[in-house]
Amino acid sequence: MRERASKLHVVSLSGGKDSTATALMAIELHGREACRFVFADTGNEHEATYAYALDYLPQALDITVDVVKADFTEEFATKRANLARISAGEPESAVYGKRKFMYAWTPETAALALELLVPIGNPFLDLCMLKGGFPSRKRQFCTQYLKRNPITEYQMDLVDRGYLVESWQGVRANESDARRWLPHYEILSADMAIYRPILRWEVADVFEAHRVAGILPNPLYKQGMNRVGCMPCINCSKSELAQIARRFPQHIERIAAWERLVSRVCRPRSPVSFFHKGTQGHSGQASTIEHIVQWAKTSRGGRQFSLLSDLEEPSACSSAYGLCE
Structure with a gap:
């Protein structure tokens, strides 16, 4: 009978607040040697998130972060x-x-x-070229192909090397209806289990864990971002998209270029836009990223446009979580 190596606690690290808090708990409970940290590079991340997950956290926590990327x-x-x-x-x-x-x-x-x-070599763009369009809330294939599958392959490689793998996922129940009924612990097989240690935490608990450990949160949380997983995420809010357009216009230009490329490799006459019509509350006929950004600058259901919106400088600190106080 094959002798098993010790259990490894594998933390999916995204550079966001929840996964960072999960990493802090794993280190505190099990020590660095019993943990592995893995970052799935989607190709649609902000440069600040790359720097935070791959430079700041490894130095601040004295850990190694392995990077996985989907290949198509x-x-x-x-x-x-x-x-x-x-x-x-x-x-x-x-x-x-x-x-x-x-x-x-x-x-x-x-x-x-x-x-x-x-293939361009950018996982997100390559996937959209293959799919002939961008993901949506109802067809959110990006999570499966760009995060779940590469991380699962990483974990299965550890299993093949003889480890028992406990996959630590930094998800919280109050983030969505889909996560509300997730169990804290799932046994998938004799070799693998899933643990969600912060499932019942509130967002204040997450940032408190950062403070106690002396770890700074991702700086994007002080720049109007509610989420930092992608830049932008297909699920970002209207106000968040307006902040992105003001602070990081280069990312809007990048998405516009992606829309043009994907539209040329998908089926003729197929509607191609990063934000699907109606997804963000936008109901106009045109849904390209430029149209959605213009709509994001309006108020009163999209009927009133602020002439000052393009002239206003974003505040030095703007946090939905009270991090500027």
Whole structure:
């Protein structure tokens, strides 16, 4: 019978407040040697989050943070092969069988898409190119492919090396209805379990854990951000998007460039926008990132636009969590 190595407590570290508090608890309870810390690089993070998760926390906590990234090389090869068959004149029904699509490829449009459909190396953008569009609240495939799958592969590698893996997840029940009924502890197999140590914490408890440990929170929380997982996140609020546009316009420009690229490799006439219409409360006809940003600067249900919004300098500190006091 194979002898088991000791248990490893694997903390999914995102650079956000909850995962940092989870890392602090893991270190306090089990020590650094019994823990592993892993960061899933989605390719859609703010530079401050990269610096916080990969530079500040490793130094402040004296830990090593392993980085995982999704790779879609095989998926690109498959999709390129399918498009090549269509561009050569083979009917789409012969390529995809009985599957029905609202919009059809033609040899001409397939050839144009094939020219641009090459992996960029940015996981988020590559995934959206493959999917022919961006994730949404109802179809939030980004979490699965960019975070859950790479981290699971990382953990399974530890299992294959003989470790018992306890996956520590920094989620809180009051963040969403979906998380409200999650259990504190789940046994997945003889080799792996999930532990959610801060599930019943309030947000004040999270920042108190930072304070007690002498750890600064991600600086983005003082710059109007409610969440720091992606920049921007498809679920960000109207006010948060307005803050992003004012403080970090380069990230809006990046998303606009992504929209243009993805639209050229997806099915003809397919609507392509980072924010799906209605997702943020926006109900206008155009939903490109530029249109959504303009709407985010309005009040009264989008009917009143502030002429001063583009002229106003964002305050030095703006926190939804009272961190500026």
